[in-house]
Amino acid sequence: MRVQRAAGSIGYDKYLTTAPTSVADQQQQDKDLLNGIIGKLPDTIFRHYKNKPTSKELWDALKQDYDAKDTLTEASLEKQLFSLTCTNTAKVGKHLDNLIAIMDELANRRVTIPDSQFKSAIISSTPDMYQATVKALITVYREKPSKLTPEMLIAAIHAEAQGKNFTSSSNKSQESVNYSNDNF
Template identity: 80%
Template sequence: MPPPLNPPSCHSPDPEPNPKPHSNPPDSPSPSSNPDPNPSEPDDDMSKATKAFNKVMKLEKDGSNWSTWDYDAKDPLTKASLEKRLFSLTCTNPAKAGKHLDNLIAIMDELAEHGVSIPDSQFKLAIISSTPDVYQATIKALITVYREEPNKLTPEMLITAVHAETSSSNKSQESANYCNDNF
């Protein structure tokens, strides 16, 4: 006679066909026996991160709190960087001279906001040395007029003269283009 397909077990006379798992397996610790007295749940970590992020100051559109982010810091490096830009900018394209002068004025304004005062004599040198060569004749004429009293020649006067010269150059160029188009 052939042996039975499922031999009886010696341990249990009637083995359960679908055994139920233990509620607490012997190898896993029960929740009450967790060795960490302050368990860190992922949700807790996220809420801590969210709370920390909510405390971060947001940049105002008007720039009023930008110095908090060192974006507009009033430290010596920023001041030095602004001064370097003021004296290193140059413009070689006469068509962009007006924008260049506006940049110089903006840098001077930033320096003033940072408590740095550049003397007019230095600002005049920055204007004179950085303006395109085509405007040097106008600048030399102003310097000659004010040779006896150079302090009366202000940066504003230089800027106005160059702006006026750029306007007349642009009008002359437009006129020349108009003439060239019609012939």
């Protein structure tokens, strides 16, 4: 997807699907795109594709080799989404960001996870201390549970986590001040 977007942004995406004609400008543009793609590949992968003369041939070979792994990647992402858990309350924000990133990656691959399942993944993977917030939201939206979106759930847990982290750091600062005062 990155290659397609980058090529499209400079008007070279046509070279991913068709070989350049004999016009020198088109051949140079294709070489520029080919070098741009090749330059981003790790050496181990580069060696396998270094003899592809056009962007189209390189792109076709990359798609053939890596699209076959999409089903496995998608299954792995889904497994990860439903098996991640966060036990460290200080890292809840990062955990929620990881869940969002996995959902974004699945969406990019055109895999649809229903909101109800995503909400379940969020709820089951966050520490128990956030369950009161979750229960409050569920109670508020019990008449229309579909109105409670995953984004709302994540925002509420994020806000509570930030409040807890702020309170925790404030308490530590206060303890430090109290300790300092005790020394005088």
